Amino acid sequence: MLGLVSKNSILLIDLTNQLRQKGYGIDEALLEACPRRMRPILMTSATVILALLPAALGTGAGSDTNAPLAVAVIGGMLSSTLLTLIVMPVVYSLWQGWLERRQLKKAASETNPELPIAVGE
Numbered sequence: 001m002l003g004l005v006s007k008n009s010i011l012l013i014d015l016t017n018q019l020r021q022k023g024y025g026i027d028e029a030l031l032e033a034c035p036r037r038m039r040p041i042l043m044t045s046a047t048v049i050l051a052l053l054p055a056a057l058g059t060g061a062g063s064d065t066n067a068p069l070a071v072a073v074i075g076g077m078l079s080s081t082l083l084t085l086i087v088m089p090v091v092y093s094l095w096q097g098w099l100e101r102r103q104l105k106k107a108a109s110e111t112n113p114e115l116p117i118a119v120g121e
Contacts, residue, residue: 005080008041030089045081
């Protein structure tokens with residue numbers, strides 16, 4: 001499960017970084033990348049969930065040990081898919097915005113070290 005979630009997040013951020021290299025801003029890149037990667041992310045998660053559904057609902061031999069594990073993995077996939085699609089772009093946007101503000105502040109202080117700079121004004 002952790003590998004699939006990591007792969008999904010990496011695919012989303014990788015496409016966002018590719019778009020940033022083409023000249024897109026942070027928000028524009030995320031608005032382009034998220035819808036393009038949403039279908040593959042949802043398909044991967046749905047495949048895992050549907051594959052584990054028989055084990056979660058099973059009544060056959062070994063179902064008493066397999067069912068709780070299957071339910072836990074299904075719940076983990078559902079929550080991590082939401083985290084990948086919602087939280088990851090927000091964290092990326094906040095982090096990249098902070099890095100850009102830091103670089104602007106550093107560049108401004110190097111050009112004129114006597115003046116205090118308030119970024120965002």
